[in-house]
Amino acid sequence: MPENKKSKIRMYSRKGVKVAIPNFKEEVSISSMFEIFITDKSIEGISNRTLHDYHVHFEYLMKFLGENITNIKMTKEMFKNYLSFMLHEQCLSPVTVNVRIRTIRAFLRYCFLHGYIEEPIHEYFKPVRTKEDTLESFTPQEIKRLLSVVEENSYKGFRDKVIIYVLLDTLVRCAELINIKRTNIDLKAGFITLESLNTKTKKGRTVPISTKTIKLLKEYIQITEEYKTDFLFLTYEGEPLSDNTVRKNLTEIGEKAGVNKRVSPHTFRHTGALFYVLNGGDPFSLQKILGHSDMSMVRKYIQMTNTDVKKQHNIFSPLNTVFK
Structure with missing residues (x-):
């Protein structure tokens, strides 16, 4: 179990505005956090297609991790390694990688803002740069x-x-x-x-x-x-x-x-x-x-x-x- 970190409320700056972050919570598995995240997203009324994408991309992440880790073990280095894995070992295109990153970032942001993880990992797990290609259209x-x-x-x-x-x-x-x-x-x-x-x-x-x-x-x-x-x-x-x-x-x-x-x-x-x-x-x-x-x-x-x-x-x- 982690040491008690309930002594003070954390503050986080979002787009120049300071936001109070809940106290660090007890140890919980990443899959349990994801289910809580999905439940909240469902209540928000997002489309079934987006919910499906969340599940698919989370499964990709879980295959990389190889185990149902807890929030205590989640670090920015781990997710940077996942980014490197997709780009250099799976040889996925930057466009495909970015699609997966965006949904996982939303999950990580949720975990941080709700006090499940201490570090704003989503700030370090950002989409990669892609070439500015002209979008294809018909003549x-x-x-x-x-x-x-x-x-x-x-x-x-x-x-x-x-x-x-x-x-x-x-x-x-x-x-x-x-x-x-x-x-x-x-x-x-x-x-x-x-x-x-x-x-x-x-x-x-x-x-x-x-x-x-x-x-x-x-x-x-x-x-x-x-x-x-x-x-x-x-x-x-x-x-x-x-x-x-x-x-x-x-x-x-x-x-x-x-x-x-x-x-x-x-x-x-x-x-x-x-x-x-x-x-x-x-x-x-x-x-x-x-x-x-x-x-x-x-x-x-x-x-x-x-x-x-x-x-x-x-x-x-x-x-x-x-x-x-």
Whole structure:
């Protein structure tokens, strides 16, 4: 058992604000702390997908540790070694490593702020630097190729066509897409309401839809009316689509079209954001549509190729104002 450390409350500075940290607790296993952490996260209402990621990444950590250690044995050196192990022995990419680090850091931060560990290990267990690559997006020609191989005469094909239009037009995430309900759609006004429970930020938002998408949605809603269900996108049997099914179907469409890029909901989100700006849309309305709280992520989404920049420059060159 550790020596008694209840003599005084610890103070910790978070973003310049001092926070009181509870007294150091008794010895407890890392798995027990993780279960308490997960229970609290569940109460907060985070998505099932995020909870799943927490469990998966914790299992990776446990395999590295090799035993169910206690809070007394948890040190920053141990987690630095785990970082080195992922990078240099498992040879994982920095992007993959960072995904795992972020979830474990959230757990470590929780342990520290709730008095389970003495040291703010999360401050030393930080994401590694990665190269600033341009996010992959489709060209207009590639989108036309994807749509051309969709067999829209079948229910599945027509549904997948509608999904592609909605993804590209509204820039919604896959988890948001599959949770859209029929009552969330206002075809007359041209909006889809995304409920706060199903968004990544847990904030509801309304996204506009264009005339082409409205037309397809109207037809699709009529076709699926007989299923008598709240959800919009359904299987042939009338069950709500899962995100895995959406991803799998898009991958198959990409392979059939011969598009040598990752054909996923997120690629459509990147593409839609880029096209929005290239078509003259402002970044502030784009930020609201994407559902981002700050502009930094918007900047990542609208990275342009040199060709894109050249086209925009030809249209908006300052010299055009001088020599009209």
